[in-house]
Amino acid sequence: MSYSKDQPYNDLPLLPPDKSRWESIEVYKTLADARAAIAELKGRLPVIPNPLMLINTLVLQEAKDSSTIENIFTTNDELYKAFSSSASITNPATKEVLRYREALWNAFTELNNAAGFSVNTAIRIFQNLTEKDEGIRDVQVFIGSTNSVVYTPPEPGRILTEKLDNWFDVAMLQYEIDPLIKMAILHYQFEAIHPFTDGNGRTGRIMNVLYLCKEKLIDLPVIYLSKYILENKNDYYRLLREVTEKEEWTNWILYMLETVKHTAIITLEKVNTIYDSYLSVIEKVKTEAPDIYTHELIEVIFNQPYCKIAILEEKKIASRNTASKYLRRLEQLGILKSEQVGRETLYKNNILFGILSDSQ
Ligand SMILES: Nc1ncnc2c1ncn2[C@@H]1O[C@H](COP(=O)(O)OP(=O)(O)O)[C@@H](O)[C@H]1O
Ligand SMILES: [Mg+2]
Numbered sequence: 001m002s003y004s005k006d007q008p009y010n011d012l013p014l015l016p017p018d019k020s021r022w023e024s025i026e027v028y029k030t031l032a033d034a035r036a037a038i039a040e041l042k043g044r045l046p047v048i049p050n051p052l053m054l055i056n057t058l059v060l061q062e063a064k065d066s067s068t069i070e071n072i073f074t075t076n077d078e079l080y081k082a083f084s085s086s087a088s089i090t091n092p093a094t095k096e097v098l099r100y101r102e103a104l105w106n107a108f109t110e111l112n113n114a115a116g117f118s119v120n121t122a123i124r125i126f127q128n129l130t131e132k133d134e135g136i137r138d139v140q141v142f143i144g145s146t147n148s149v150v151y152t153p154p155e156p157g158r159i160l161t162e163k164l165d166n167w168f169d170v171a172m173l174q175y176e177i178d179p180l181i182k183m184a185i186l187h188y189q190f191e192a193i194h195p196f197t198d199g200n201g202r203t204g205r206i207m208n209v210l211y212l213c214k215e216k217l218i219d220l221p222v223i224y225l226s227k228y229i230l231e232n233k234n235d236y237y238r239l240l241r242e243v244t245e246k247e248e249w250t251n252w253i254l255y256m257l258e259t260v261k262h263t264a265i266i267t268l269e270k271v272n273t274i275y276d277s278y279l280s281v282i283e284k285v286k287t288e289a290p291d292i293y294t295h296e297l298i299e300v301i302f303n304q305p306y307c308k309i310a311i312l313e314e315k316k317i318a319s320r321n322t323a324s325k326y327l328r329r330l331e332q333l334g335i336l337k338s339e340q341v342g343r344e345t346l347y348k349n350n351i352l353f354g355i356l357s358d359s360q
Contacts, residue, residue, distance in 0.1 A: 003245065008140060008155040012163060012192050012244075015170040016177060016185060022249040027181070030257040034180055035217075037264035042218045044268055048275055049295075051220055053302050055105075057274070057356055058222045058267065063100035066205045066226035069233060072096050076305075076357045084306035087342035096129075103128035104206050108213060108221045117214050119168055122195065125206050129199045136160065137197045150237075151244060153194035163193045171211065179215040183208055184256030188243050205229070212260075224267050228259045270355060277351045278302050281335055288333055292326050301336065305353040306346040 003009065045051050064079055074094040082089045082098060089095050103125045110124070111117060123135050137156050144150035154160050167189055175182070190204040209221045229236050232255070239255050242248035278298065285293045296317050301307050312323035327347045330336040336347040 005144075005151055006142075006149050008152050009192065009244065010154045010159050012154055012189075014163065014166045015189055016175060016182075017247070017249050019177075021247055022181070022253050024250055027250060027253055027257070030254055030261065031178055031180060034257045034261040034264070035178075037261045037268075038180075038212070038217050038223065041223065041264045041268045041271070044271060045218075045220060045222070048271065050299055051222075053278075053299055054222055054271055054274060055220055056303055057305070057352070058224055058270070059101050059104055060097075061356060062209070062221075062224045062226055063097045063104065065224070065230050066202050067093070067097045067100055069205075069226060069230050069236075070201050076353070080305045080353070081341055081346060084304050084308060084311070084346055085341050085344055086310075087344065099129055099131065100202060100206075103202075104209065104221060107206060107210055111210055111213055117168075117171065117210065119164060121210070122203055122207060125203045126196045126199050129202055130196075132197075134197065136164065136195050139197065141194060141197060143194070151192075151241065153192060160193065160195065163189075164195055167193065179211070179217060180257060180260055181253055183211050183215075183260075184253045185249070186211065187256060188240060188249075188252055191240055192244060222267060222271070223260070223263055225259050225263050227266070228262050232259075270358075273355050274302065274352065277355065281351070284333060284335065285330070289329050292329050297326060301330065301347070301349050302352055305349050305356065307336070307349065308344055308346050 003011070045054075048054065060079060060083065064074060064076070067074070072093045074091060074097050078091060078094050079097055082091075082094045089098070106128060107121055107125050110121065119136070127133060137160070140152070140155055142149045142152045154163055167186065170182070171186055177185070187204055187208055190207060191200060194200045196203065205226055208225055209223060212218050212223060213221055235255060239248070239252045243252050281301075282293075282295065282298050285298060294317065296315065297312070300311060300315055300317060307327065309320060309323040309327065312318050312326065313320055317323065318326055327336060327338070331338055331347065335349065335351075337350055339346050339348055
């Protein structure tokens with residue numbers, strides 16, 4: 001049966017595609033660059049005293065960009081404020097982005113537990129993202145609009161389950177394919193299967209980062225693929241289509257390898273810039289306000305761009321009155337800037353905010 005974008009693609013081939021479909025010198029050259037870039041990022045992370053400090057901020061950026069790909073828009077400022085403030089969040093897009101972060105973080109935590117990497121992992125991500133309690137879809141869906149369908153994934157039921165089982169078999173087994181190439185292949189297939197009624201793009205992109213963690217290419221989910229995809233969104237959609245329509249795997253794999261390479265380089269730069277400014281703030285506080293200096297205090301203001309008294313109390317850095325004094329001192333030093341949000345005062349770390357918002 002020939003492929004038609006309006007009909008369920010029940011003939012979607014099982015994985016893996018034949019190597020002759022993608023093997024080339026260009027793929028291996030780009031692979032080597034991408035591997036080197038991600039290895040450098042991986043190597044840098046343990047040098048940083050508290051890498052968890054980076055996770056919160058970078059994961060939130062990934063959440064924002066991955067959601068923007070799906071036309072869920074929020075601003076950095078709104079997002080970071082919502083994350084730190086206890087005022088109720090009114091913008092549904094901001095809520096959705098915060099759920100993305102939760103979904104990614106929960107799945108990463110489970111990866112380190114026995115639960116691992118299975119169909120249930122994907123289902124939990126989907127459920128966290130969408131707040132729905134359904135599982136794998138039992139209805140037909142399509143991509144595009146009713147008068148212009150772009151792609152129709154396989155029908156629900158036995159066919160869909162078979163493709164999904166094959167997906168996890170290939171993800172779990174050690175084939176002779178480099179994990180980065182496998183990630184690219186798996187991502188196409190996940191989107192082509194489209195196992196859920198919604199959230200397939202975001203779930204699939206979370207699965208990418210998790211897969212890299214599972215394969216130990218990186219130890220923490222700080223690699224930020226959605227930003228590059230967002231900047232090259234038309235290619236992303238076109239290349240997904242071309243795998244379906246022409247079995248054009250080479251260009252798809254090259255695109256995903258470029259995404260990893262570019263992202264690893266940018267993330268490393270961000271990590272270094274955040275770390276350098278963290279060190280310079282330590283120096284400044286040690287010299288100009290040695291009476292309030294502890295490294296816990298500086299870490300906490302680098303955990304999120306917005307900080308508040310309650311966070312210092314929660315982390316047992318200081319009691320309420322002392323915490324307030326510390327934050328005001330940091331404001332006098334020009335490190336923080338206070339802002340009233342509802343009934344709360346939030347203190348913004350302008351340097352960190354600037355680094356994270358940098359559109360580089
Ligand atoms: N032609 C295509 N073939 C396969 N997958 C596609 C195609 N076009 C887009 N996609 C994928 O579908 C995703 C959108 O699916 P959707 O379930 O709406 O996810 P989300 O709710 O996260 O937006 C895109 O992000 C992309 O990954
Ligand atoms: Mg959607």
